[in-house]
Amino acid sequence: MGRRSCLELFAIGGWNGANKTPTFSFETSELDFQFIQHKGGYRPAPYFANRGTKWIQCTDRQNEEELRYYLSESHRLASLNLTNKLQKELHLNQ
Numbered sequence: 001m002g003r004r005s006c007l008e009l010f011a012i013g014g015w016n017g018a019n020k021t022p023t024f025s026f027e028t029s030e031l032d033f034q035f036i037q038h039k040g041g042y043r044p045a046p047y048f049a050n051r052g053t054k055w056i057q058c059t060d061r062q063n064e065e066e067l068r069y070y071l072s073e074s075h076r077l078a079s080l081n082l083t084n085k086l087q088k089e090l091h092l093n094q
Contacts, residue, residue, distance in 0.1 A: 010078035011071050016059060024067065025057045026074035032056075036070075 011026040025045040028036070033054040036042045041060025058067055079092040087093050 010074040021059070022061065023057055023059050024071065025055055026071055027077055028054045028056050028070065028074065029077065030054060032070065032073065 011024060013022060013024050015021070016023045033044075033056060036056055037044050041062065042056050042058055045055035045057040056070070058070070061067060076093070079087060079090075082090070082092070
C-alpha cells in the first residue's frame with residue numbers, strides 16, 4: 001500500500017505589482033481575523049476571504065515579528081487538518 005500525499009496550504013507569498021513589495025496571505029483564526037482585518041498593513045485576502053475562509057493579506061512588513069507570529073499560527077492551523085498519525089510523524093502539535 002503506497003503512502004498518501006497530503007497538502008495543506010497555510011500561506012502564500014508574492015510581490016505587489018504596483019510597488020514591487022513583498023506581500024503575504026495567510027489563514028487566521030476567527031479571533032485574529034476580527035482583530036487584524038482593519039489594522040493598517042493588513043486586509044482580507046482577495047479570492048480567499050470572500051469564500052468563507054479567514055485569510056488575511058499583509059501588505060506592510062514594518063513589524064516582522066508580528067508577521068512571523070501570524071505565519072506560524074497559520075501553519076499550526078493548517079497542521080490541525082492533518083490526520084493524527086501524520087501529525088505525529090511530522091512531530092506537530094505534540
